[in-house]
Amino acid sequence: MQSIFDAITEWLKGLLVEGIMGNLGGLFTNVNEQVGEIAAQVGTPPAAWNAGVFSMIRQLSETVILPIAGLVLTFVMTYELIQMLIDHNNLHNFDTWIFFKWIFKTFIAVMILSNTFNIVMAVFDVSQQVIHQSAGLIQGSTAVTPEVLNNMQTQLEAMELGPLLGIFLQSFFVQFTMTALNIVIFVIVYGRMIEIYLMTSLAPIPFATSVNREVGHMGQNYFKSLFAVGFQGMLIMVCMAIYAVLVQSIATDGDMMNAIWTCVGYTVLLCFVLFKTGSLSKSIFGAH
Numbered sequence: 001m002q003s004i005f006d007a008i009t010e011w012l013k014g015l016l017v018e019g020i021m022g023n024l025g026g027l028f029t030n031v032n033e034q035v036g037e038i039a040a041q042v043g044t045p046p047a048a049w050n051a052g053v054f055s056m057i058r059q060l061s062e063t064v065i066l067p068i069a070g071l072v073l074t075f076v077m078t079y080e081l082i083q084m085l086i087d088h089n090n091l092h093n094f095d096t097w098i099f100f101k102w103i104f105k106t107f108i109a110v111m112i113l114s115n116t117f118n119i120v121m122a123v124f125d126v127s128q129q130v131i132h133q134s135a136g137l138i139q140g141s142t143a144v145t146p147e148v149l150n151n152m153q154t155q156l157e158a159m160e161l162g163p164l165l166g167i168f169l170q171s172f173f174v175q176f177t178m179t180a181l182n183i184v185i186f187v188i189v190y191g192r193m194i195e196i197y198l199m200t201s202l203a204p205i206p207f208a209t210s211v212n213r214e215v216g217h218m219g220q221n222y223f224k225s226l227f228a229v230g231f232q233g234m235l236i237m238v239c240m241a242i243y244a245v246l247v248q249s250i251a252t253d254g255d256m257m258n259a260i261w262t263c264v265g266y267t268v269l270l271c272f273v274l275f276k277t278g279s280l281s282k283s284i285f286g287a288h
Contacts, residue, residue: 009161016164017156020171038240041189042233043131045124046196057201058117066113069204073113076212077106083214109211116204120226124196127230134237170261177267184271188236192278196229224287228278231285235277243270 047054084098112119156164203222210219246266 013157013159013161013164016161016168017153020156020164020168021153038185038189038237042192042236043128045121045128046193046200047121049193053197057197061117061201061204065202066116066204069113069116069208072205073109073208076209076215077102077109080105080212105211109208112207112210113204116207117200119207120200120203123223123226124230127227127233130231131233131237134234174263174267177264181267181271184274188274188277192229192232192236199225199229221287224285225282228281228285228287232277232281235281236274239270239273239277243267 041049081102084102156167159167199222206219206222208219209215210223243266247263
């Protein structure tokens with residue numbers, strides 16, 4: 001009779017070990033897949049992320065917003081000319097060169113406005129290039145070796161049935177938190193790209209004010225915001241890289257239960273930090 005109970009116990013232990021390895025092995029695999037997916041999403045230029053949406057945003061910007069920006073530019077440059085004239089003793093003393101200066105500034109302003117989309121895309125091309133270069137380094141550092149998984153399986157096989165059951169339930173909970181993490185990543189990554197499209201659609205208006213000394217802060221702040229949103233993708237990838245490296249410790253910790261709960265804590269911390277990447281990036285670039 002005892003041999004039957006021992007056989008059943010060993011059979012149950014084998015099932016639990018396989019289940020735990022499936023949950024935790026899948027967890028490690030999901031980490032690598034998520035890092036790769038984020039690298040692909042945040043490293044994709046706005047024009048390639050969704051061609052249909054990008055085409056609609058570009059048409060909206062060029063057919064609706066650009067004429068309004070032209071009116072804004074006309075007002076700004078008229079105000080600029082008036083300021084140049086009254087700065088020299090209310091027209092009593094001024095040099096004719098200021099008209100050439102005004103013509104040159106107007107020419108520059110028109111050139112900037114007519115190439116707004118190219119300038120905006122250039123900003124994102126710079127940020128995407130940085131993200132692409134960092135993606136290779138990050139993906140190369142998150143791989144979990146077979147030796148690590150084998151070591152974890154050896155530790156599990158040496159445990160009794162009770163602790164294995166507890167670890168199995170906790171590993172299942174960890175899988176649930178990873179599903180929640182996928183939703184958070186989806187919201188942040190896709191939300192960032194939607195924000196890029198929204199900012200791009202209104203780009204001509206702040207660009208129309210960039211050459212004026214008094215109202216040019218609108219264009220300067222917009223330009224800072226472009227860099228902030230672009231390099232937010234870099235911060236997202238850094239967060240995922242740190243998380244992926246920390247999660248690897250779950251396979252080498254002697255206390256499996258403590259390691260799994262530590263992984264849950266890392267997951268919750270990652271969700272919080274990902275939400276902070278937007279404000280952190282704007283703070284770094286001085287955008288407000």
